[in-house]
Amino acid sequence: MGxxxxxxxxxxxxxxxxxxxxxxxxxxxxxARAAVEAGREGAAVVHLHARHEDGRPSQESxxxxxxxxxxxxxxxxxxxxxxTGGAVGMTVDERLGSLVDGAEMATLNLGTMNFGDxxxxxxxxxxxxxxxxxxxRRLSAECEVYDGGxxxxxRWLLARGELARPYxxxxxxxxxxxxxxxxxxxxxLVEGLPEAAHWSAAGIGRCExxxxxxxxxxxxxxxxxxxDNLYLSRGVLAKGNRELVAAAARLAERAGRPLAxxxxxxxxxxxxxxxPA
Ligand code: KMH
Ligand code: ZN
Numbered sequence: 496m497g498x499x500x501x502x503x504x505x506x507x508x509x510x511x512x513x514x515x516x517x518x519x520x521x522x523x524x525x526x527a528r529a530a531v532e533a534g535r536e537g538a539a540v541v542h543l544h545a546r547h548e549d550g551r552p553s554q555e556s557x558x559x560x561x562x563x564x565x566x567x568x569x570x571x572x573x574x575x576x577x578x579t580g581g582a583v584g585m586t587v588d589e590r591l592g593s594l595v596d597g598a599e600m601a602t603l604n605l606g607t608m609n610f611g612d613x614x615x616x617x618x619x620x621x622x623x624x625x626x627x628x629x630x631x632r633r634l635s636a637e638c639e640v641y642d643g644g645x646x647x648x649x650r651w652l653l654a655r656g657e658l659a660r661p662y663x664x665x666x667x668x669x670x671x672x673x674x675x676x677x678x679x680x681x682x683x684l685v686e687g688l689p690e691a692a693h694w695s696a697a698g699i700g701r702c703e704x705x706x707x708x709x710x711x712x713x714x715x716x717x718x719x720x721x722x723d724n725l726y727l728s729r730g731v732l733a734k735g736n737r738e739l740v741a742a743a744a745r746l747a748e749r750a751g752r753p754l755a756x757x758x759x760x761x762x763x764x765x766x767x768x769x770x771p772a
Contacts, residue, residue, distance in 0.1 A: 499755040500747050501716040501763060503665075503695060504533035505542040506736045508722025509552035509582035510611075516725040518735045521546040523558055527565030529736045533720070534573040536740035537747075539760035540600070541566070542576045542637075542718065545593070552582035554592040563597035572757045574766065576600035576637060579625050583613040587621050594632050599766055600663070601629045603636040605645035605652075609672030622648065623657050630659045635769050637663045640684060641673030650689040661765030664692050665718060668706055669699030676702030678709055685713060693764060699723050707743050711750040719743045 506520060506529040513519045520526045523545065530541040545558035563575055577593040579601050594601055603626055604617045629636045636658060638649055652658040666684050668676035674684070676698040685694060695716035698706025703724035707717040719739040727733040727742065747754055761767055 497750065497752040498714060499759055499763065500711060500752040501540060501695065501755045501760045502538045502740060502743050502747070503540040503542055503576070503697075503716070503718040503720075504530070504538035504736050504740050505697065505718055505720035505722035506530050506533060507544050507546060509544050509578075509580075511721055511725060512550055516721065516732050518733060519550075519721055519725075521550045522548060523561035523565060527562050527569065529721075530562070530566050530573060531569045531571040532735065532737040533740045534571045534757070536737045537744040537754045538573060538740045539755045539757045540574040540576050542578065542602070542720070542722065543593070544578045544581070544722065552585075554578075554581040554585060554589050556592045556595045559593045559595045560597070563595065567597070574599050574757050574760050574764075576602065578602050579629070580604045580615070580639065583610055583615050587624060591625065591628055594628060594634065598632070598634055599761075600637050600764070601632070601634045602639050602665070603629060603658075604639045605648045606642065608641055608670070611671050619648065619651075622652070626652060626657050633769050635659075635661060635663065635764060635766050637665050639665050639667055641667050641670055643674065643683065643687065646684065646687045646689065653689060659769070661768060662692065663764055664688065664694040666694060666696045667699065668696060669702045676706045681706065681709055681713065685715070697723050701726065701729070703739070704742060704746065708746050708750070711747055711752050717743050717747070
């Protein structure tokens with residue numbers, strides 16, 4: 496048996512719409528239900544964004560509070576990770592609205608990049624500001640890496656003492672404007688980590704499951720979910736996040752990697768060791 500694998504489910508994100516897949520959750524109730532179902536299928540961590548009723552992205556604290564309360568009220572123990580990436584065009588102040596009580600991890604996006612036809616802005620001073628807030632809130636950072644240069648920013652943050660350990664790294668491959676989801680790219684990124692760290696990989700669009708399979712074979716963890724990909728297979732829409740998590744769980748079984756429970760994920764990721772600000 497290989498090492499335990501943490502499956503993260505990115506249940507909604509900021510970009511995907513119900514027009515593209517009717518299973519995309521919008522309301523706090525729908526997002527919480529999707530997170531709970533993902534947990535039942537084997538996800539140990541849920542990566543959360545929020546939406547307004549009409550589907551527009553929201554980083555409002557009240558939405559995140561309601562989602563987390565509903566997840567816990569349903570008896571789910573999944574690790575809660577809140578996005579500080581939000582949506583393209585939001586200010587950093589808006590984006591930080593997600594860091595409410597009950598969050599355990601928060602994302603830290605490590606650079607500015609083309610994000611489809613838009614620009615996702617994360618200047619170095621903004622990254623430092625978000626990293627400091629994550630630390631003040633005693634959360635564990637998940638560093639989102641979309642391109643090779645972002646590993647240099649990771650190294651820079653560590654050298655300046657701006658990134659608290661333990662942190663986690665998520666390689667997000669396949670965003671138009673970032674590195675594509677190939678084996679060569681994932682190996683290049685893993686080999687470029689500045690120090691030993693837990694890492695996971697997420698493939699956008701049709702490379703979601705191939706990237707998951709690759710990450711499993713390289714000893715990494717895995718992220719799937721409707722934020723990243725709307726299809727279960729070519730031309731077949733996923734009926735929900737649970738189907739994508741179940742597909743990742745099958746790949747893990749085939750790779751001989753048992754699934755980490757939320758409790759096991761907390762200790763693997765050192766969430767119980769997050770140092771005070
Ligand atoms: N919505 C993207 C622009 C994160 O969650 O931290 C950024 C994103 C990353 O989804
Ligand atoms: Zn996200």
